[in-house]
């Protein structure tokens with residue numbers, strides 16, 4: 001059976017690696033230098049890094065130079081997100097050598113542009129479906145952006161290669177993933193899904209891994225790693241079979 005990919009997260013705000021609760025600005029816990037965090041996950045055996053520019057996502061500036069430095073330094077695959085909303089920000093993100101980018105707000109606000117870049121860049125483009133219930137949220141998760149399943153159908157028809165699905169109510173809470181949401185999204189699309197939000201234990205990772213046959217490809221792990229609920233080595237071992 002295909003194993004679940006794990007993507008340890010490094011979210012950068014004001015130059016620091018941070019974790020938020022429910023994605024709320026102001027709820028940051030700081031974990032220091034983002035490059036040190038990324039190198040630690042790489043050293044522990046990660047095959048992927050999920051790298052987010054939170055200031056760019058919130059519209060409070062950006063960490064573009066720092067993010068580019070991290071992305072360029074990694075030997076592993078990098079999924080890059082936050083504030084990638086137009087040709088310039090997309091070109092800068094892709095120029096870091098990241099494996100793929102994850103578009104959020106743009107998929108809600110500028111669908112024609114997203115359709116164009118999906119056509120141009122194929123599987124280097126993923127779309128982040130950040131949801132409360134079944135309502136999508138953009139601009140740092142502060143604004144409603146339409147219905148999850150209508151948007152998913154549109155993006156599917158445009159050839160979107162993969163989705164990163166975040167339950168905002170779970171994100172940063174260590175309360176367990178929303179398995180029902182993940183199963184429902186997998187039932188609605190034949191594209192791979194990366195799960196995000198709520199992972200708190202190795203059992204949570206095993207539960208997400210049980211959805212691999214339905215289309216879940218990977219899981220983003222943030223707070224649980226920083227809070228040392230388990231090590232990345234233990235997590236990789238837990239999903240290796």
Ligand SMILES: O=C(O)c1ccccc1N[C@@H]1O[C@H](COP(=O)(O)O)[C@@H](O)[C@H]1O
Pocket residue numbers: 011020022023024052054056057058081082083084085102103104105106128130138139140141166171
């Ligand atoms: O990851 C977070 O905790 C987060 C919190 C609040 C807003 C965004 C967050 N992360 C990711 O940012 C991109 C969306 O950025 P944009 O809308 O394209 O500018 C997306 O991957 C979110 O999951």
